[in-house]
Amino acid sequence: MDDALRFVDITEDQLDAVMRVRARSFGVMAGGDREQWLKDARVFMQDGRYVGVADGDEVIAAARFWAFEQWWSGRRVPVAGVAGVVVSPEYRGRGVGSKLMRGVLQRAADKGFPLTALYPATTVIYRHLGYEFGGGRxxxxxxxxxxxxxxxxxxxxxxxxxxxxxxxxxxxxxxxxxxxxxxxxxxxxxxxxxxxxxxxxxxxxxxxxxxxxxxxxxxxxxxxxxxxxxxxxxxxxxxxxxxxxxxxxxxxxxxxxxxxxxxxxxxxxxxxxxQRWMLRLLDAPTAIAARGFAPGAGVEADLRLDDPDVPANSGDWHLSVADGSGELTSTQGSDDALVLGPRGLAGLYAGTPLATLRAAGLASGGSVELDAALDTAFTGATPYMLDYF
Missing domain, CATH: 3.40.630.30 (Gcn5-related N-acetyltransferase (GNAT))
Structure with a gap:
């Protein structure tokens, strides 16, 4: 990928360029929609939540994220809702989308969001970056x-x-x-x-x-x-x-x-x-501490996480769940740890059964007994959203 490509914050004078890229991705907006889009864009810009990739002075890709909270087993967890991801057609397939989204992950993590979610136009790029299905609308x-x-x-x-x-x-x-x-x-x-x-x-x-x-x-x-x-x-x-x-x-x-x-x-x-939406953890300990768990479920489990795009998640961890709450703490490595990448971790967080994660190659290690205890702790009613963003 060209070294001249830069991750940037979108500014007022770049909005026309973003709108041109957007038109090539989603179609031309009607006049009234354009005014609302510009109004919304300025709100995202003020808080550093509208970012892009530039080739020299030209913006060739952009994305924004909402500052939401999301319910997880009856508790509210901050989540960055990624939306409006666009890449200019002539730059597609050249790693621009990945550069953009890695910047989004870092910016959302810097702003303190332990989770990020999105509705995928395609699952391929997002799975490469650690997202997995979290639920449906x-x-x-x-x-x-x-x-x-x-x-x-x-x-x-x-x-x-x-x-x-x-x-x-x-x-x-x-x-x-x-x-x-x-x-x-x-x-x-x-x-x-x-x-x-x-x-x-x-x-x-x-x-x-x-x-x-x-x-x-x-x-x-x-x-x-x-x-x-x-x-x-x-x-x-x-x-x-x-x-x-x-x-x-x-x-x-x-x-x-x-x-x-x-x-x-x-x-x-x-x-x-x-419509299916995808989930990713940006700060595993904070995401676990904020989430609710099944009342009465008790789990003590060692996890080994490998997350190349969010290195702070990588390493050996001990998960403790009791009284509807969870805690993830750094620990020494264990030979019988459950091994997860970011997609497997997102699936577990969303309540996907361990047997399903194993069948997809997203989990290894651990034990059958541990799987049953984790399924009990994480699984509840079907995760769903009401809103498309």
Missing amino acids: YRFSFPAADLRALGGKEIAVRRAGPEDAERFLELVGEAHARRRTSGPLVWPIKEVTSWLADEDNFAYLADDGIVVYNWSGSDLCVEELVAGSEATARALWATVGSGSSIADTVRAYISPDDAVHLLVEHEAHKEVQH
């Missing part, structure tokens, strides 16, 4: 009339707006902590306020639940629904389903484990949209 479809019939009329439901953003975040947090959820993102309150202020979104609030939905063509689409009880779940789904005289179908971004699958009389339509 699922969209199910239900007959609107089935939802309308769920009842819940005894539950008071009112319209919600931007002034309810703080309560929205409280309800979502309570639900994910209670259910030990893995995967959903925690958006900043400013973004939630703007979302609830959008007149295209319809939000309704109960004492222990909230729903936000909108029109998607001739269908209704649920973007998020949380409920603290069966009665509230029925009331909120029935509120959406009340549009059945116009909309035949309700699409819903939800977990495959959501209770609505057990509440509706008929199963969801067979056509399920599923």
